[in-house]
Amino acid sequence: MNRRTFLTSGSTAVATAVLARNPPRKLRVGVIGHTGRGNYGHGLDTVWLKVTETEIVAVADAHGGGLANAKKKLQVTEGFANYRTMLREVKPDIVAVCPRHADQHHDMAHAAIETGARGIYIEKPFVRTPAEVDSLSTACKKHGTKIAIAHRNRWHPMLVVIDQFIADGQLGKLLEIRARGKGDRRGGGEDLWVLGSHIMNLIHYFGGAPHTCSARMFQDGQPVTATHVKPGNEGLGPLAGNSLHARYEMERGTIAYFDSIANDGTQNHGFGLHLIGSKGIIAIRADRQPFAYWVPGNPLGPTRESRPWIPFTTDGPGEPETKLEAVQAVHNHVTPATDLVRAIHEDREPLCNLAEGGMTVEMICGVFESHRQNGAAVPIPLKERGNALAKLK
Numbered sequence: 331m332n333r334r335t336f337l338t339s340g341s342t343a344v345a346t347a348v349l350a351r352n353p354p355r356k357l358r359v360g361v362i363g364h365t366g367r368g369n370y371g372h373g374l375d376t377v378w379l380k381v382t383e384t385e386i387v388a389v390a391d392a393h394g395g396g397l398a399n400a401k402k403k404l405q406v407t408e409g410f411a412n413y414r415t416m417l418r419e420v421k422p423d424i425v426a427v428c429p430r431h432a433d434q435h436h437d438m439a440h441a442a443i444e445t446g447a448r449g450i451y452i453e454k455p456f457v458r459t460p461a462e463v464d465s466l467s468t469a470c471k472k473h474g475t476k477i478a479i480a481h482r483n484r485w486h487p488m489l490v491v492i493d494q495f496i497a498d499g500q501l502g503k504l505l506e507i508r509a510r511g512k513g514d515r516r517g518g519g520e521d522l523w524v525l526g527s528h529i530m531n532l533i534h535y536f537g538g539a540p541h542t543c544s545a546r547m548f549q550d551g552q553p554v555t556a557t558h559v560k561p562g563n564e565g566l567g568p569l570a571g572n573s574l575h576a577r578y579e580m581e582r583g584t585i586a587y588f589d590s591i592a593n594d595g596t597q598n599h600g601f602g603l604h605l606i607g608s609k610g611i612i613a614i615r616a617d618r619q620p621f622a623y624w625v626p627g628n629p630l631g632p633t634r635e636s637r638p639w640i641p642f643t644t645d646g647p648g649e650p651e652t653k654l655e656a657v658q659a660v661h662n663h664v665t666p667a668t669d670l671v672r673a674i675h676e677d678r679e680p681l682c683n684l685a686e687g688g689m690t691v692e693m694i695c696g697v698f699e700s701h702r703q704n705g706a707a708v709p710i711p712l713k714e715r716g717n718a719l720a721k722l723k
Contacts, residue, residue: 354383357448357671360422361389361404362413362438365396368429368564371453374480375404375428377663383671384424390416413438417445424670427452432523433565436462439477443469449476449674451667455527456687458567460695461715463688470684478670478680479687481531485665487644487656488621489535492605492612495624495646502609505629507537507586510600517592518571519547519719520563522694526588528616529603530693531686533588536605538581539689542707543696545576554701556722568719576697579707613639619657624648 359378363370370376378384388408391397401409410416417425425442427435432455439450439457443466456479457463470477483489495501509529511521534540547554547570554570562569572592580586594600605612611625622642627633643651651657659665666682673680692710699718700708708714714721 354675356383356385357423357674358387358420359384359424359426360416360420360442360447361386361400361426362416362428362442363389363391363396363400364429364431364434365391365393365399367392368431368434368453369396370400371428371430371480373663374426374451374453375400377667378424378426379404380662380664381667381671383668387422388416388420414441417441417447421446423447423674424449424451426450429453431565432456432458433567436465439466440469443473443475446473447475449478449670449680451478451480451663451670452687453480454687454690455523455566455694456691458565458691459716460688460692460712463684463691464715467684467688476670476673476680477684477687478666478673479531479682479684479690480663480666481528481682481687481690482660482663482666483528483616483621484531484535484682484686485660485669486621487653487660488642491642491644491646492614492622495612496605496607500609500624501605501607501612503607504584505606505608507533507580507584507603507605509533509586509588509603510596511588511590512598512601513591513594513596514598515592516563517590517594518549518573519569520566521590521592522574522588522697523562523566523569524564525601525616526590527690527694529588529601530690531682532603532614532616533578533580533586534686534689534693536603537578537584537586540578540580540586540693540696540710542579542709543576543693543700544705544707545574545697545700546705547571547574547697547701549573554719554722559719559722568717570719570722574697574701576700577707578693578696612642617661619661620651621657 389400390410390413425447427438549558558570576588578586602616613623620641623639624647640647644653702718
């Protein structure tokens with residue numbers, strides 16, 4: 331543990347002890363869903379029933395039947411057909427922006443900020459363009475609102491274990507980061523947005539901020555052109571391609587790669603990233619248990635012996651998992667939601683915050699801009715703040 335981590339952990343422990351002696355009032359949560367248009371995400375609504383420092387006070391859903399079901403599920407009496415009305419009349423401390431359809435996220439989050447929300451927990455993909463990130467960043471700075479993005483793997487307790495494993499020299503020299511989407515029917519642009527956003531967040535974590543992105547996108551083996559661009563599913567904006575290949579030059583000197591090919595035949599086993607080192611490979615399996623495996627041995631050298639995949643646990647490779655409750659609390663969003671509550675009370679940023687979510691958007695939109703420039707390495711942050719596929723010729 332380095333000095334910065336030690337000091338941060340120490341100050342957080344002190345703040346937690348103070349809060350335990352003088353517990354603040356429960357923070358009031360307003361839930362925004364949209365049945366038939368992204369619904370309530372992956373449990374972003376019900377998680378607040380498990381967080382003791384909060385209480386759900388209202389829910390908004392433009393779908394009448396969906397609203398009735400949500401009120402019952404969330405055990406509330408206040409329900410609204412219009413989320414803006416709910417925000418204006420209820421003025422919740424925390425707003426859960428739950429729909430999976432990303433075209434709604436900016437406006438919902440911005441309205442929550444403007445009506446006084448202290449914190450927002452928002453489904454991924456965060457927003458659709460760097461311009462939308464800029465807009466929310468300006469609003470948050472003005473009102474002091476904290477945003478946490480539901481890239482739940484960012485809170486996984488295994489990350490610090492892997493960090494220590496690397497710091498101890500067990501991986502050797504980190505040679506490159508290799509990442510893939512799920513490679514199912516959504517392979518290409520949609521996979522990049524919907525599943526790749528999780529992976530981009532982890533690439534950023536291990537590699538530092540990306541300096542450049544170079545990428546190419548293809549439709550059935552042909553370079554994507556304007557004729558291929560259509561409105562993406564789930565409100566993703568202009569989208570195209572059933573395969574893509576991207577390369578990032580990372581802050582810590584490593585090159586990171588991301589690939590997605592529709593129906594790649596891997597049965598989703600590629601979803602995640604490989605930290606390829608001179609002494610072995612750490613295979614990180616996003617949203618799965620075990621979360622990571624250690625594959626020892628020089629990955630570039632021949633061997634007559636099999637290379638086993640040794641499960642990582644919070645106690646290290648090959649050890650029994652003794653913290654299953656902590657792992658489960660990440661999977662069901664309790665840890666991210668609790669971190670947002672603590673961030674509000676301690677006046678700090680959540681672990682996966684607006685800046686991290688914004689970098690994920692930059693990395694994804696960098697693929698579109700690089701393709702528009704025939705695969706050129708485009709600097710990040712991007713000069714193009716919209717979706718470059720809309721300008722493709």
